[in-house]
Amino acid sequence: MGQKLLMKGNEVIAEAAVRAGCRHYFGYPITPQTEIAHYMAKRMPEVGGVFLQAESEVSAINMVYGAASTGKRVMTSSSSPGISLKQEGISYASGAELPAVIVNIMRGGPGLGGIQPSQSDYFQATKGGGHGDYHMVVLAPASVQELYELTVEAFNIADRYRILTMILGDGVLGQMMEVVNFRDEEKIESSDKSWAACGHENKREHNTITSIHIDPAVLEQWNLRYQKKYQAIIENEQRYELYNCEDADIILVAYGSVARICKGVIKEAQAQGIKLGLLRPITLWPFPVEGFEKVVNIPKAFLTVEMSAGQMVEDVKLASNGRKPVYFTGRMGGMIPTVDNVLSKVKEILGR
Amino acid sequence: MLLHEIIIAGFGGQGVLSAGRLLAYAGMLEDKEVSFLPSYGPEMRGGTANCMVVISDEAIASPVLNSCSALIVMNNPSLEKFEKWLKPGGLLITDSSLVLKKPSRTDIKVIEIPATQLANEVGNKTYSNIYLLGKLVKETQCFGVESFEKALYGILPKRKHHMIPEEMEVFKTGMNY
Numbered sequence: 001m002g003q004k005l006l007m008k009g010n011e012v013i014a015e016a017a018v019r020a021g022c023r024h025y026f027g028y029p030i031t032p033q034t035e036i037a038h039y040m041a042k043r044m045p046e047v048g049g050v051f052l053q054a055e056s057e058v059s060a061i062n063m064v065y066g067a068a069s070t071g072k073r074v075m076t077s078s079s080s081p082g083i084s085l086k087q088e089g090i091s092y093a094s095g096a097e098l099p100a101v102i103v104n105i106m107r108g109g110p111g112l113g114g115i116q117p118s119q120s121d122y123f124q125a126t127k128g129g130g131h132g133d134y135h136m137v138v139l140a141p142a143s144v145q146e147l148y149e150l151t152v153e154a155f156n157i158a159d160r161y162r163i164l165t166m167i168l169g170d171g172v173l174g175q176m177m178e179v180v181n182f183r184d185e186e187k188i189e190s191s192d193k194s195w196a197a198c199g200h201e202n203k204r205e206h207n208t209i210t211s212i213h214i215d216p217a218v219l220e221q222w223n224l225r226y227q228k229k230y231q232a233i234i235e236n237e238q239r240y241e242l243y244n245c246e247d248a249d250i251i252l253v254a255y256g257s258v259a260r261i262c263k264g265v266i267k268e269a270q271a272q273g274i275k276l277g278l279l280r281p282i283t284l285w286p287f288p289v290e291g292f293e294k295v296v297n298i299p300k301a302f303l304t305v306e307m308s309a310g311q312m313v314e315d316v317k318l319a320s321n322g323r324k325p326v327y328f329t330g331r332m333g334g335m336i337p338t339v340d341n342v343l344s345k346v347k348e349i350l351g352r
Numbered sequence: 353m354l355l356h357e358i359i360i361a362g363f364g365g366q367g368v369l370s371a372g373r374l375l376a377y378a379g380m381l382e383d384k385e386v387s388f389l390p391s392y393g394p395e396m397r398g399g400t401a402n403c404m405v406v407i408s409d410e411a412i413a414s415p416v417l418n419s420c421s422a423l424i425v426m427n428n429p430s431l432e433k434f435e436k437w438l439k440p441g442g443l444l445i446t447d448s449s450l451v452l453k454k455p456s457r458t459d460i461k462v463i464e465i466p467a468t469q470l471a472n473e474v475g476n477k478t479y480s481n482i483y484l485l486g487k488l489v490k491e492t493q494c495f496g497v498e499s500f501e502k503a504l505y506g507i508l509p510k511r512k513h514h515m516i517p518e519e520m521e522v523f524k525t526g527m528n529y
Contacts, residue, residue, distance in 0.1 A: 006377050006386070032392055115392070176415050177373065177388040179380050257416065264413035338418045 003182040009144050010035035010174040013103055013167065014043060016151035017075045019186045022101070023049035024074040026063040028056060028082060031115040032171035033105035036077040057082040061089030061102075068098035069209040071196030073155050077103035079171075080121050081112055084129070090164060091130030095211025097195075097226070099158035101151070102136070103167045105174040108334035116334025117171030119256060122311035125168050126285040133223055135230050136164040137237065138284040140255040144178035150282070152186055157237065159191035161229055168284060170307065172257040172336070233286055240288035241280040245295045248277030250346055253316050254305040255281045258337060262305055265342045274346060284312070292319040299324060301349055305342055306330040354384070354409040356494045357417050360481075361402035361434050362426025362447070367481035370507070371424070372403035374485065378495045378503035379407035387415035400429055407494050422492055424484050426467075428453050445487050447480055463487055465529050471522075476515075479522045486526025497523070 007015070014036045017025070025040040037053065044051035050067075054060035060076045067074040078086065083104045093100060106121045108114040121129075125138045137157050139150045147169065154165040197207045213219040241259075244266055245251055252262045259280040266276045279295060279302075281288045301324055304313040310328040317326045329345040331337045358375060362368045369390050376388040389404045404417045422443040425431045431451050438444060440459045449468035465487055467480035489500060500523060504516045 004380070006373070006380050006388070171392070172389065172416060175390055175392050177376060178412075178415070179386060257414075260412075260414040261416060267413060336416050339414075340418065 003184070005180055005182070006177050007144060007180050008035055008175065008177050009147050009169065010105065011039045012144050012147045012180050013077070013151050013169075013174075014039035015182070016148045017101065017155070018043055018047055018049070019182065020073065020152040020155040021186070021188045022073040022075050022155060023047065024064075024067040024072055025050065026052050026054050026060040026067070026074070026076050028054055028060050028078065030079045030082045032107060032117070032174045033077050033079045033103065035174070036103060036105075057085035058089065061086035061093070064100050064102075065089055065093050065096070065098060068093065068100040069096070069196065070198040071193035073099075073101075073159075075101040075103065077105070079105050079107045080109050080118070083121060083124070087124075087130040090136070091128075091132050091134060092211050093164055094130070094134035094136070094226075095132060095222075096209050097162040098164070098209070099162050101154045101158055101165050101167065103151075103169070106168065106170045108332070114334045115171065117173075117257065117336060118307045118332070118334055119170055119258065120308040120311065120332065121168070122284065122306070122308060125166055126287070126315070134226060135233075135285055136166045137161070137233060137286070138166045138168050139239075140168050140282060140284050141173065142256050142259045142280065142282075144173075144176065144180050146282075147173060148180050148182065156189040159189060161233055162195070163229065163233070168256070170257055171334075237283055238286050238288040238290050239282035240291035241278070241282060242291060242295060243278040243280065245277030245279065245298055247275055248299050249275045250301050250303050250349060251277040251279050251295055251299040252303050252305055252342070253279050253281070253312070255284060255312065258305050258307055261337060261339065262342065264339050265346070268339050268343060269346065272343075274350070274352070276346065281312070287315045287319065289319045292316075296320060296323050301325040301327060303327045303329065303342075303345060303349065305337055307336065308332060354407070354494075356405075356407040356422060356492055357420045358405045358407070358422045358424070358488070358492075358494075359402060359417060359420045359434055359437060360405070360424045360426075361400065361430035364399060364401040366401075366426045367478060368401045368426065369403050371481040371485055372405045373507055374500065374503045375405045375407065375488075375494070377506055378499040381499045381502050381506075382495045384409055384495070385412050387412050389415045389417075400427070400433075402430065402434070422488060424488060425451055426480070426484070427451060431455060443488070443491055445484050445491075447484060449480075461491075463491070465526065467526070470525070474518075474522065476518075479519065482519050482522045483526035483529065486523040487529060489523075490527040497527075
């Protein structure tokens with residue numbers, strides 16, 4: 001019997017991290033994710049952990065680099081403009097193969113933008129916002145319960161592959177309250193941390209954590225090693241939800257809070273005699289191509305719905321690979337697509 | 353199927369968000385599916401505030417509402433903004449001490465309660481939202497009175513628990529107003 005609580009998304013992320021064994025949090029406040037730092041400030045001292053409000057996002061991500069180098073579970077969080085500031089550190093930590101969790105509760109951009117929910121950081125998160133051939137695992141929860149499950153899982157994945165894992169949410173998910181069921185005890189995967197720079201006491205060779213390899217032949221070898229790891233992740237970690245796809249005329253593709261709106265669209269469409277399904281990517285990287293293979297023969301078309309100008313739609317087109325037409329509808333700047341917005345696009349596609 | 357899509361709107365400081373949290377919490381206590389989505393950002397700080405609450409016996413699709421089955425408004429701008437969101441046959445409850453405009457819809461049920469005035473009469477103006485919630489719960493039957501009382505104990509800090517018996521009186525006055 002677990003613990004059933006009504007909690008805010010942001011607070012659940014923080015609590016989940018603590019339950020997953022995270023004892024180091026470095027951050028800097030920004031709406032709409034500040035409750036994560038707020039909760040950590042209160043919670044970390046209770047469990048003997050470190051909460052530190054850094055002087056900037058750049059500083060916070062480099063503190064993450066330091067703590068992760070010692071093999072400890074560590075997290076930082078921010079929202080879109082703050083995540084842009086962290087990109088250099090993200091690239092460095094990826095090169096140094098450091099496991100850590102980064103939370104981005106997205107808001108409207110570009111620039112300082114606004115504070116309302118958005119999904120316009122999809123490219124940045126999945127295609128490499130920093131330099132170099134690297135990837136983060138990107139998880140996209142769609143409920144408060146899933147914020148809990150996937151935050152715990154993010155730490156496990158990070159350790160399993162020595163990779164950065166990002167929780168990509170938006171202002172709706174961060175701010176909303178839903179019921180969360182916490183397990184009594186978390187299963188914390190043990191992992192080999194023999195690479196960590198945590199003091200060798202003259203009993204072993206010292207470990208080096210670095211992303212610099214000046215000799216191009218050596219750097220290529222490192223890159224081959226990274227790519228092998230990414231390939232393993234693509235093979236093992238694709239996650240998605242299929243909903244109502246069995247005989248759908250159009251399959252909607254959406255993640256996070258927009259996927260929730262799409263479930264509302266499906267219900268409304270049913271009442272009007274239109275059959276819709278939903279493919280909800282839970283991992284945005286690796287993109288769940290496997291999910292598309294399962295359903296690509298069913299619909300007349302895919303309709304991607306995002307709070308952006310259309311970013312994930314490019315991956316949907318790659319996954320569909322010309323077999324079915326792929327359409328897009330979305331809102332930007334902090335505006336949230338309505339059921340009517342999506343349904344009228346559906347009718348346009350079906351010529352109804 | 354039970355599905356309540358409720359919007360509460362007013363000024364920051366009137367207990368708009370607290371009212372929404374109480375609804376969601378009480379719904380949870382009855383093992384219903386609940387979601388609570390507050391407005392956030394600059395409008396919270398002295399401007400208008402609103403929240404969206406869904407109570408359902410099925411998994412909730414979206415916590416983001418574009419229409420509602422019940423609406424509580426605690427100031428004039430909120431009436432103007434949200435009246436059109438009500439579904440036909442929906443329920444509108446206003447704090448008529450502050451909402452001086454009359455709703456223009458004729459296809460909804462309107463209940464006016466001078467909640468701020470009633471609250472001032474019992475000497476605690478923070479009770480105005482509780483009068484309105486009492487009426488909402490009576491009309492929608494979205495959960496039982498006992499669950500509301502438990503929600504107060506669950507949500508209010510301990511130092512305020514001594515006020516709960518009085519708040520329950522206020523709640524019941526609202527129900528029967």
